[in-house]
Amino acid sequence: MSTTPIILADGVTKRFGTNQVLTRVSLPVMERDVVCVVGPSGSGKTTLLRCFALLELPSEGRILMEGTPISTAQPDREIKAAARAVRSEIGMVFQHFNLWPHMSVLENLIEAPLRVKKMPKDQAIAMAEKLLAKVDLSDKRDAYPARLSGGQQQRVAIARALAMSPKVLLFDEATSALDPELRREVLIVMRQLALEGMTMLVVTHEMGFARHVGTRTVFMDRGEIVEEAPGAAFFDAPKTERAKRFLQQFEDD
């Protein structure tokens, strides 16, 4: 296995005005890693993920994809070209699904393959149908997003991200907007992806998922990575006081 991370944050600092949200965060994500980022709200988890997704530019530091810089504070022409080239290899699943409401489920799935990859339509449809079967939504092929439950919408959103065959999939609190009974169906899909070897970076409040599915847990607080440990080790033996206090909230779960 290659030792170059699929995607890497290298000393990323992010400020919004005078508000510093991330402070020199470095985080490599290796192939087949399932990195779970946990921490209190406002700790910078989502901002970090958005930097990886190229939705935010870091104020300092870099994002690298397989060793190539794709984002810096002031990206030059070369970095911008590199970013365009790998853009669709970084998939993202949003908290609020962000399906396009004027398109059917199938149209949501084939849009990017058709327009970005210039895939022939019949091929795109065949692939989309396979992905819908994978997330157990074949019967919703021609439905519009507004007709689906939140859990179904999120599974469509995952399928849409997979349609571009990304090398890494970013999850931004993918279950936070869902009712508890709908979370499970999304978590099952996420676990299935992890078992299949998908490289994933998961910002989450689902401690069960982080513990049992994640290969590494990263604990963030106040814009910094405070602690990092493989899978369950973080939960069984947190090293820092801050992590212990954070985990206490979940003891009743």
Place this chain on the structure above:
Amino acid sequence: MFKYQFRWDTVWGSFDFLMSGLQMTLIVSAITLVLAMVGGLIIALLDMSRFRALRWIGVSIGEVVRNTPILVQLLWVYYVLPIVFGIRIEALVALIIGLALYQAAFISEVYRSGIQSVPKGHVEAAQVLGLSPLQSFRRIVLPQAIKMTLPPLASNFVQLIKFSSLGAVISVSEITRRGMELSATNFRPLETFTFIAVVYFLICWPLAMGIRFWERRLQNR
């Protein structure tokens, strides 16, 4: 007042005359709407331009037009433009230009709010999947924005039908002008202008109701 002897026959006798005015009213309103939609798009694009000078032009046009009376604008177009450019402008052309400019300033706002009604997350999803900004605008933003702008555009059409009556001042022979001409010969302003008001109402009211129904359906989607 209530001893007044209505003479509606004076109106019926000139029905065709008034209806030709109505035809003019509707033609002027339709042409103006099309021009105003194009003009509104240009102003909206200027407003959202990356270049400061262009933004400044767009904003200035909007502010001037929205903060001066439409009648003055019409008179200005009709009397001032010919002096500036040394050409004679037909009253009809002046009316269409004046109304279109006025309405364009409002329609540009309609476009802008239509575009802003599309959640940012929809655009981010497109961005993450690799769609270019142009693709994202054409495929994700525009189809959703257009749906939101159609009812306000229809409302603008209703407004234009009413505003086109200002053409009477610069002697465009739309229905209000025809009414003025008729009442000057039949000396029956009460019947004449009542009839004209009813005509406007019968056209504008159903349109307005239809639009309200349409908007409610869009909201409940």
